[in-house]
Structures are given as structure tokens and as C-alpha cells.
Amino acid sequence: xxxxxxxxxxxxxxxxxxxxxxxxxxxxxxxxxxxxxxxxxxxxxxxxxxxxxxxxxxxxxxxxxxxxxxxxxxxxxxxxxxxxxxxxxxxxxxxxxxxxxxxxxxxxxxxxxxxxxxxxxxxxxxxxxxxxxxxxxxxxxxxxxxxxxxxxxxxxxxxxxxxxxxxxxxxxxxxxxxxxxxxxxxxxxxxxxxxxxxxxxxxxxxxxxxxxxxxxxxxxxxxxxxxxxxxxxxxxxxxxxxxxxxxxxxxxxxxxxxxxxxxxxxxxxxxxxxxxxxxxxxxxxxxxxxxxxxxxxxxxxxxxx
Amino acid sequence: xxxxxxxxxxxxxxxxxxxxxxxxxxxxxxxxxxxxxxxxxxxxxxxxxxxxxxxxxxxxxxxxxxxxxxxxxxxxxxxxxxxxxxxxxxxxxxxxxxxxxxxxxxxxxxxxxxxxxxxxxxxxxxxxxxxxxxxxxxxxxxxxxxxxxxxxxxxxxxxxxxxxxxxxxxxxxxxxxxxxxxxxxxxxxxxxxxxxxxxxxxxxxxxxxxxxxxxxxxxxxxxxxxxxxxxxxxxxxxxxxxxxxxxxxxxxxxxxxxxxxxxxxxxxxxxxxxxxxxxxxxxxxxxxxxxxxxxxxxxxxxxxxxxxxxxxxxxxxxxxxxxxxxxxxxxxxxxxxxxxxxxxxxxxxxxxxxxxxxxxxxxxxxxxxxxxxxxxxxxxxxxxxxxxxxxxxxxxxxxxxxxxxxxxxxx
Numbered sequence: 178x179x180x181x182x183x184x185x186x187x188x189x190x191x192x193x194x195x196x197x198x199x200x201x202x203x204x205x206x207x208x209x210x211x212x213x214x215x216x217x218x219x220x221x222x223x224x225x226x227x228x229x230x231x232x233x234x235x236x237x238x239x240x241x242x243x244x245x246x247x248x249x250x251x252x253x254x255x256x257x258x259x260x261x262x263x264x265x266x267x268x269x270x271x272x273x274x275x276x277x278x279x280x281x282x283x284x285x286x287x288x289x290x291x292x293x294x295x296x297x298x299x300x301x302x303x304x305x306x307x308x309x310x311x312x313x314x315x316x317x318x319x320x321x322x323x324x325x326x327x328x329x330x331x332x333x334x335x336x337x338x339x340x341x342x343x344x345x346x347x348x349x350x351x352x353x354x355x356x357x358x359x360x361x362x363x364x365x366x367x368x369x370x371x372x373x374x375x376x377x378x379x380x381x382x383x384x385x386x387x388x389x390x391x392x393x394x395x396x397x398x399x400x401x402x403x404x405x406x407x408x409x410x411x412x413x414x415x416x417x418x419x420x421x422x423x424x425x426x427x428x429x430x431x432x433x434x435x436x437x438x439x440x441x442x443x444x445x446x447x448x449x450x451x452x453x454x455x456x457x458x459x460x461x462x463x464x465x466x467x468x469x470x471x472x473x474x475x476x477x478x479x480x481x482x
Numbered sequence: 483x484x485x486x487x488x489x490x491x492x493x494x495x496x497x498x499x500x501x502x503x504x505x506x507x508x509x510x511x512x513x514x515x516x517x518x519x520x521x522x523x524x525x526x527x528x529x530x531x532x533x534x535x536x537x538x539x540x541x542x543x544x545x546x547x548x549x550x551x552x553x554x555x556x557x558x559x560x561x562x563x564x565x566x567x568x569x570x571x572x573x574x575x576x577x578x579x580x581x582x583x584x585x586x587x588x589x590x591x592x593x594x595x596x597x598x599x600x601x602x603x604x605x606x607x608x609x610x611x612x613x614x615x616x617x618x619x620x621x622x623x624x625x626x627x628x629x630x631x632x633x634x635x636x637x638x639x640x641x642x643x644x645x646x647x648x649x650x651x652x653x654x655x656x657x658x659x660x661x662x663x664x665x666x667x668x669x670x671x672x673x674x675x676x677x678x679x680x681x682x683x684x685x686x687x688x689x690x691x692x693x694x695x696x697x698x699x700x701x702x703x704x705x706x707x708x709x710x711x712x713x714x715x716x717x718x719x720x721x722x723x724x725x726x727x728x729x730x731x732x733x734x735x736x737x738x739x740x741x742x743x744x745x746x747x748x749x750x751x752x753x754x755x756x757x758x759x760x761x762x763x764x765x766x767x768x769x770x771x772x773x774x775x776x777x778x779x780x781x782x783x784x785x786x787x788x789x790x791x792x793x794x795x796x797x798x799x800x801x802x803x804x805x806x807x808x809x810x811x812x813x814x815x816x817x818x819x820x821x822x823x824x825x826x827x828x829x830x831x832x833x834x835x836x837x838x839x840x841x842x843x844x845x846x847x848x849x850x851x852x853x854x855x856x857x858x859x860x861x862x863x864x865x866x867x868x869x870x871x872x873x874x875x876x877x878x879x880x881x882x883x884x885x886x887x888x889x890x891x892x893x
Contacts, residue, residue, distance in 0.1 A: 186600060187597070187600055189596075189597040189600075189601075189602060189603055190594075190597035190598055190600070192597075193593065193594050193597045194594075194597075197583060197586065197594065200585075200586075201583070201585055204585045205585070291577060291580045291581070292580055292581045292598070293558065294553070294558055294559075294576075294577075294580070295553075295556075295558060295576040295577040295580035295581070296556075296558065296574075296576075296580050296581045296598055297556050297557040297558055297572070297574065297599075298581075298598045298599070298600075364506070365503070365506075365507070366503065367503075476559075476560040477560070479553060479558040479559045480497065480559055480560075
């Protein structure tokens with residue numbers, strides 16, 4: 178927990194670096210400070226346009242009907258219709274922060290090269306300050322999102338109290354990976370080139386703009402490669418965000434594993450805690466490994482820049 | 483004696499030099515642990531103790547290892563061998579604008595710089611006025627740092643490094659870009675520092691600044707300590723060595739030029755004592771008085787009889803200020819053997835201080851230098867009691883009776 182102590186000691190630095198990072202994203206622009214917040218909103222718009230309008234990825238109609246039935250609403254009512262958007266936002270908001278942070282974290286030491294070389298300061302602060310600026314973004318977007326969905330009383334998760342835990346685990350996950358990427362990129366610059374490509378692939382292989390359950394073949398059977406998701410930590414993270422934010426447990430959509438018919442399967446607390454446990458284990462170990470690797474190598478950074 | 487504030491023991495730094503990034507990969511992946519790098523010792527066997535109130539200068543040519551040493555002491559780089567101890571808080575300024583963000587204002591950067599050093603905002607608030615005044619940047623402090631000149635950035639950087647009120651101050655070549663006024667201010671600050679029993683480590687290429695600030699100097703060459711001692715003694719020795727380094731370098735340039743220029747060469751020179759009495763020997767320090775003649779007998783050689791040569795002399799102050807450079811009106815005709823040309827600067831009206839002269843030999847065009855001896859010899863001009871400066875003019879004072887002062891006539 179040395180990092181927390183260090184961040185507290187250098188809190189003014191973390192704050193001013195975070196502010197600097199937010200500021201430098203809009204400094205010199207005409208619109209100014211709203212940019213860091215408007216930009217992700219516009220990105221959400223783009224994803225909505227591409228995946229929900231142009232590609233028209235739909236929740237299977239049978240689900241919609243069943244959901245409407247269960248909720249005692251018309252299948253084509255606005256509330257049921259907005260489900261799609263809500264699912265999309267719920268995955269995209271944390272994803273945008275993760276993706277942008279990871280891409281930038283690979284360059285965080287190189288970007289501050291002259292400082293790392295010439296100024297004595299705890300460089301582990303740099304990834305923390307960077308994550309800070311994306312967390313602020315994420316929190317603001319989530320606030321907007323929650324204000325919207327909680328207005329639609331349908332989408333209130335009884336598991337909301339777990340949301341802060343999910344966010345903290347998410348941050349540890351990001352930070353751990355960020356530490357690893359930042360360190361690796363100092364020694365092998367190729368990492369910085371690979372990260373954006375990898376991030377892109379990761380985006381499509383994770384249930385972000387779609388739900389796992391939507392991946393069915395032409396016969397309506399689950400796709401054969403669904404096992405990939407079991408090995409993707411983001412699957413668990415996305416599930417956790419959706420469960421804690423929007424899905425009342427009893428309406429989680431899934432399909433019968435026997436693959437014959439779309440039916441409702443209730444998600445019990447065991448499922449929630451199983452996934453929470455898996456993700457927590459991944460996030461916490463990544464965080465400690467990443468931090469350890471960074472700290473063990475940081476004395477060599479200045480010589481490599 | 484008190485506890486040393488800086489104690490360095492057998493410090494060494496070895497860099498692994500890879501021809502390119504792929505070789506590092508190969509080395510990592512090599513099953514036989516084959517080595518793909520060369521070792522380069524940037525520093526080796528550095529030892530010194532520095533006590534509160536001392537100012538240590540570090541001199542050496544580029545690549546000697548001075549900056550590596552300061553980086554290790556600052557803590558941004560790690561030593562390969564040995565260890566060091568620093569007592570008290572340390573502030574270092576290794577590069578102007580390191581840690582500054584160009585898009586932010588000078589004021590924001592002062593706060594940011596403080597944050598990097600772990601200083602709270604309230605503490606900066608208390609000191610801000612003082613710092614702002616010290617920089618003399620005035621309203622420029624609210625402008626982005628990218629609009630600053632290097633001199634302005636230096637003021638900001640220097641002031642920011644003063645914030646911590648360090649016990650040990652480490653500076654790398656930072657005075658170079660400041661104007662004379664601000665340099666003076668910094669020097670005064672250093673003096674104050676030393677009087678407060680604080681320690682300074684200072685790297686500079688300006689031997690003048692090193693002498694001014696430091697009482698002790700370490701000379702590093704090829705990563706090793708060549709000399710450690712009194713500032714004047716070490717810098718004198720260092721300068722002498724520098725000149726020796728320059729001469730063979732000049733000679734090798736000449737070899738190429740010789741073919742083209744017809745082998746014109748400065749073979750040597752003697753400096754004549756001002757009031758007769760022969761020549762100054764090589765070892766003898768030259769000291770002359772203001773208004774003495776500086777007479778240099780230059781031995782030049784040109785194998786072609788009748789070839790035209792222009793021997794020239796320039797006098798410079800030890801900080802490099804050109805005092806006078808000369809050129810003969812008419813070319814000297816070579817005899818084919820060695821010719822001796824006497825260059826006489828009569829009634830040299832320069833005031834007390836350290837000077838040196840450069841000797842040049844130009845071909846018949848009078849502009850193309852074919853041989854030269856930079857820093858050919860140092861000489862001292864004795865200080866005078868009343869006059870200060872470089873140049874001595876004739877002067878007189880008289881009381882003018884107001885009634886007889888007639889602006890219309892002059893005598």
C-alpha cells in the first residue's frame with residue numbers, strides 16, 4: 178500500500194497533474210473545458226450510430242417481448258426500447274475510460290521523459306495522475322447516465338451498493354495494466370505501437386456493445402466460441418457494471434444453455450459473487466504485479482530515455 | 483569537522499550500450515546468455531566529502547561524466563557501484579524547464595513544480611510573492627511558458643528550485659543562458675546560501691562562474707577524478723590541459739589544410755619581457771603592467787620563398803571577451819625557411835585581470851586562416867589602484883570656473 182501513502186504525500190502533485198491532463202486535452206481549443214466531457218458523449222453517439230442504427234444489432238425480439246410481459250408493459254414501449262441504449266452506455270462508459278487510459282499509459286513515462294530524467298519525484302505518481310483524469314470523466318458520465326436511468330424506474334438495480342466496489346476493482350485492474358505497459362514501453366518501444374491494436378481487438382472480443390447472449394448462429398444456437406469470454410476479464414467487469422447499475426436480477430437476459438429456446442434465467446446472488454470474486458482476484462493480482470514490476474524497474478527509466 | 487552534507491564513496495556508473503533495440507531483445511532471448519552490449523563506464527571511482535557551507539564546482543569536457551554524477555546525486559539515475567549520502571533536503575536544477583509544461587503559465591508552473599517536490603500549495607502561497615519578485619518576470623508570469631525566452635525560463639526554473647529552501651543545491655549548467663544581471667543575482671543568492679551553511683554542487687563550462695562560486699573544484703575526465711582541490715588551482719590546471727587538447731586537434735586540421743595551403747605553419751613563439759631582459763620562459767608566469775608593450779615573436783614557416791603570409795594576434799580576457807584583434811596592413815613575404823615576425827601591441831591600455839592571446843596565420847588572401855594557436859599563452863595584467871574595468875583611457879580632472887566656461891569654444 179506504499180502507493181496510497183505516496184499519493185497522499187504527493188497529493189498536490191497528483192491533483193495538479195490530473196488537472197493538467199484534463200486541461201491539456203482542451204487547452205487552445207475554442208470550446209474549452211467542456212471538451213473532456215463532451216468528447217466521450219459524442220463517442221457514445223458514434224457507437225450508438227454504428228452498432229444500433231447502421232448495424233442494427235438488436236436484442237432478440239423474443240427477449241423484448243418476454244421482458245415487456247414480465248414488466249407488464251407493451252413490447253414496443255419507449256422504456257423497453259431504451260433498454261438497448263442503456264446496455265450500450267453501461268458497457269461503453271467504463272470501456273472508453275479503460276481504452277484511452279491504457280493507450281496513454283504506455284507512453285506516460287516517455288511523455289514525461291525530461292522530468293523523469295532531470296527531476297527527483299516518485300514517478301509512480303504519473304500513471305495514477307493519468308487515471309485520475311479518466312476517472313473524473315467516467316464518474317461524470319456515469320452520473321449523467323444514472324440520472325437518466327433512475328428516472329426510468331425500470332432500470333434500478335438492487336445491487337447498486339456493489340457499484341463502488343466494482344469501480345475500485347476496475348481502477349485497480351486499469352492501474353495494474355497501466356503500470357505494466359508503462360514499464361514495458363520504456364524498454365521495448367514496440368509496446369506502444371501494439372497497444373492501440375490490441376485495444377481495438379479487445380473491444381470487439383468483449384461484451385461491450387453487445388451481450389454475450391446475442392451471439393447466436395443462424396439457427397439461434399449460442400455461438401461455439403463463447404468460451405473465449407470466460408477468459409476475458411472484461412466479460413466479468415461488464416457483467417458486474419450491468420448487474421449493479423441496470424439489471425434487476427430477475428430480468429437478466431440469457432438463453433438456455435441447452436440452446437433450444439430463449440428463456441429467462443434468474444441470476445442469483447451466487448452468480449454475482451462468483452463473477453465479483455473472479456474479477457477481484459484478477460484485478461487485485463494485476464494491480465500488485467504491475468506496481469511491483471514498475472517499482473522494481475523505475476530506477477532504470479532515466480537511463481533508458 | 484562537522485558531518486559531511488554530501489558524502490560520495492567509490493561511485494561508478496556503467497551504461498550498457500546496445501547498437502540498437504533489437505540487440506537488447508536478442509540478449510534477453512539468448513539461451514546462451516550471449517552478451518550483445520558494450521559496457522561504457524561513465525563514472526568510476528568518484529570519492530569526495532562535502533561539508534556544510536562548501537561549494538563544489540565540477541569541471542570537465544563534454545561527456546566527462548559530470549551530468550551523470552549530478553543525476554545520480556539527484557536520484558533520477560542509479561549508480562552501478564559505490565554509494566552516496568546526502569544530509570538534509572536536496573533541490574536540483576539539472577535542466578531548464580524540466581518539469582515545466584509549456585502550455586501553462588509561469589505561475590501555474592511554479593505551483594506544479596512545487597507539487598513535484600512535495601511542497602504544499604499553502605506553503606507556495608506564502609512564498610509566491612517573494613519568488614515572483616525574484617524572477618522579475620512581472621506580468622509575464624501569467625503567460626504560457628512556451629512564450630518565454632530561454633533566459634526567462636531560466637529565471638523561472640531557478641526561482642522554483644529556491645522554493646524548497648534546500649540544504650543541498652545541485653545545479654547543472656544553468657547560468658549559461660541568463661543575462662548578466664540575473665547571473666549576478668544568482669551568484670549573490672549562492673553566496674547567501676553558503677553563508678547559511680548550505681552546500682552547493684555546481685557544474686558549468688564557464689570556468690569563470692566556477693571560480694566565482696566555488697571554493698573547491700573537482701575535475702572529471704573520462705568518468706574519473708583527475709584533480710580535486712582549491713578552485714583556482716584546479717581550474718588553472720584544467721584550462722591548461724584544455725589548451726593542450728586543442729593544439730593537437732588544430733594540428734590535425736592543419737594537415738589537411740597544409741596540402742592546400744602550401745604548408746604554412748606557426749612553429750612557435752616567444753613572449754618578450756616588456757623592458758628588455760629577454761623572453762619569458764615557458765613556465766614563467768607572464769605579468770605585465772598597463773601601458774606596457776606586449777611583444778610576441780612568432781616563428782612561422784613557409785617552404786615557398788616569396789609566399790605571402792599574414793601573422794595575426796588577438797587578445798582576449800579569460801572569460802572569452804575579445805579585447806583586440808589585429809591584422810598587419812601588408813603581408814609578410816616568406817623566405818622559404820623559418821621566419822621570425824615580431825608582433826608588437828604597443829602601450830597596451832588594458833586594466834588589471836587575466837588575459838590570453840590567440841595567434842593566427844592567414845594565407846596571402848589575408849582572410850583564410852591556415853594555422854592558429856588558440857589560448858597560445860595566458861598573461862596577467864597587474865591591477866591598478868584607482869582604475870577599474872578593461873580599458874585605460876588618458877584622463878584628467880580639473881575644476882572649471884563657471885564664469886570662464888564658454889560652451890562656444892573648445893580647447
